[in-house]
Amino acid sequence: xxxxxxxxxxxxxxxxxxxRLPSKLGFEKIAMQTAASYxxxxxxxxxxxxxxxxxxxxxxINAIEHGNHGDEKxxxxxxxxxxxxxxxxxxLDHGSGITHAVLPPxxxxxxxxxxxxxGMGMFLIEALVDEVEWVSNPPEGSYARLVIYLDREKR
Amino acid sequence: MQSETSVKVEQLKTAAAAQVAVLRFHGDIxxxxxxxxxxxxxxxxxxxxxxxxDFSKVDYLNSSGIAILIxxxxxxxxxxxxxxxxxxxxxxxxxxxxxxxxxxxxxxxDEPTALASFA
Numbered sequence: 061x062x063x064x065x066x067x068x069x070x071x072x073x074x075x076x077x078x079x080r081l082p083s084k085l086g087f088e089k090i091a092m093q094t095a096a097s098y099x100x101x102x103x104x105x106x107x108x109x110x111x112x113x114x115x116x117x118x119x120x121i122n123a124i125e126h127g128n129h130g131d132e133k134x135x136x137x138x139x140x141x142x143x144x145x146x147x148x149x150x151x152l153d154h155g156s157g158i159t160h161a162v163l164p165p166x167x168x169x170x171x172x173x174x175x176x177x178x179g180m181g182m183f184l185i186e187a188l189v190d191e192v193e194w195v196s197n198p199p200e201g202s203y204a205r206l207v208i209y210l211d212r213e214k215r
Numbered sequence: 216m217q218s219e220t221s222v223k224v225e226q227l228k229t230a231a232a233a234q235v236a237v238l239r240f241h242g243d244i245x246x247x248x249x250x251x252x253x254x255x256x257x258x259x260x261x262x263x264x265x266x267x268x269d270f271s272k273v274d275y276l277n278s279s280g281i282a283i284l285i286x287x288x289x290x291x292x293x294x295x296x297x298x299x300x301x302x303x304x305x306x307x308x309x310x311x312x313x314x315x316x317x318x319x320x321x322x323x324x325d326e327p328t329a330l331a332s333f334a
Contacts, residue, residue, distance in 0.1 A: 084216070085216075085217065085245065085246060085247070086216030086217040086245075087216055088277075089216060089217075089275065090216075107305065107306065110304070110305075110306035111306070114277075114306070114310065117277055118277065118278055121277060121278070121279070165314050165315060166315075167285075167314060167315030167316060167318055167319070168315075168318075170285050170289070171285070171288065171289050171292055171319060172289075173289065176282075177282035177283075177285040177286050177289070178278065178279060178282040179278075179282075180278040180281060180282070180314050181277075181278040183313075183314070184278060184310065184313065184314070187313055
């Protein structure tokens with residue numbers, strides 16, 4: 061694949077990659093590695109690539125577990141779009157979407173058994189990428205839209 | 216698709232002759248790792264007070280895996296065990312700090328430092 065870094069900012073046209081994953085845990089790694097490869101080719105800093113990997117993996121896990129209830133026959137869609145300034149990842153499922161606020165985990169409550177040790181995925185997504193949108197659109201489905209800017213200074 | 220979790224348990228003595236149990240994780244730590252991680256931990260000899268978690272061979276860690284580690288730390292906290300960790304990438308050191316785990320396990324850059332911290 062030719063690296064887009066050889067192109068000027070104006071020459072970078074919007075490009076799109078789509079994945080269709082079975083709703084089976086483990087397949088989030090395909091989306092994670094695809095996003096990471098794409099981001100690395102675009103010259104995203106290594107620490108931001110790691111942020112993106114975790115955020116994409118967690119969004120896919122949410123879609124597999126909560127959106128599609130682990131039904132392997134139901135597809136999780138992942139659409140990666142880049143333009144000259146950002147990488148956007150949409151993770152689509154067939155669920156009813158997020159209906160509650162995303163709160164930071166309370167580790168003390170978790171340690172005391174007063175809070176479920178799980179339930180940190182959405183918090184991590186929001187903490188690791190530059191923009192997040194949770195879109196609920198039943199009965200068609202729902203999606204999480206994650207955005208990471210290629211140059212944080214130009215947000 | 217997921218790399219299975221395995222846990223190797225070693226008993227070491229620090230330079231100061233302190234007994235330390237080291238849990239060396241290999242593979243992925245995800246929702247399917249619960250038995251491997253917690254069985255290894257719960258199989259430690261009674262009275263184990265010092266534990267080191269080695270993440271240097273972990274390929275992939277997600278929030279479900281972190282939840283299992285929280286469960287391990289929760290059990291350790293109840294029995295006043297001292298649990299230290301090393302081998303996490305800079306990214307996962309940041310993630311551990313974000314979710315607050317670093318309040319219950321100190322992160323060290325490498326094994327000698329983690330072991331020496333018990334002296």
